[in-house]
Amino acid sequence: MNPAQNVVTKKMILVMALCLTQSLITHSILNKCHVHVINGFSHGEILEAHGRSKDDDLGVRHVPAYGEFNWTFRTDFFSRTKFSCHMWWIDSKKYLDVFWVDDKFLSNECGGNNRRWRSQDDGVCLFSYHHN
Numbered sequence: 001m002n003p004a005q006n007v008v009t010k011k012m013i014l015v016m017a018l019c020l021t022q023s024l025i026t027h028s029i030l031n032k033c034h035v036h037v038i039n040g041f042s043h044g045e046i047l048e049a050h051g052r053s054k055d056d057d058l059g060v061r062h063v064p065a066y067g068e069f070n071w072t073f074r075t076d077f078f079s080r081t082k083f084s085c086h087m088w089w090i091d092s093k094k095y096l097d098v099f100w101v102d103d104k105f106l107s108n109e110c111g112g113n114n115r116r117w118r119s120q121d122d123g124v125c126l127f128s129y130h131h132n
């Protein structure tokens with residue numbers, strides 16, 4: 001390869017790398033998700049929550065009365081991201097999947113990429129979706 005060709009090749013590689021990065025970033029932005037865990041107990045109980053995915057451990061959070069704990073993340077490239085959460089309070093505990101990618105689930109009334117879970121005196125709910 002002569003020097004002029006070499007420079008052209010380097011420029012092409014740079015442009016290709018920029019395009020690839022750009023499309024990865026765009027993909028990530030489109031797949032930005034939020035999960036909220038809201039303490040909805042009516043008697044001021046503290047809710048403890050420990051959320052985890054295969055790659056992230058959010059640690060144990062103390063959600064104060066009437067407060068919330070939320071986090072933002074991007075689904076992985078193949079949309080396999082799943083978060084599960086242990087929640088416990090005075091005399092009860094729950095373990096549930098709080099986020100997963102499911103086209104049907106995303107397109108119905110459950111809030112799409114914005115999931116709100118709320119602890120209530122009778123269990124933990126995702127909008128009208130009841131988990132006992």
Ligand SMILES: *[C@@H]1O[C@H](CO)[C@@H](O)[C@H](O)[C@H]1NC(C)=O
Nearest residue numbers: 034036063067068069070071
């Ligand atoms: C996330 O939770 C914090 C409290 O921990 C709250 O102040 C904030 O408004 C929440 N963010 C959203 C987007 O709801």
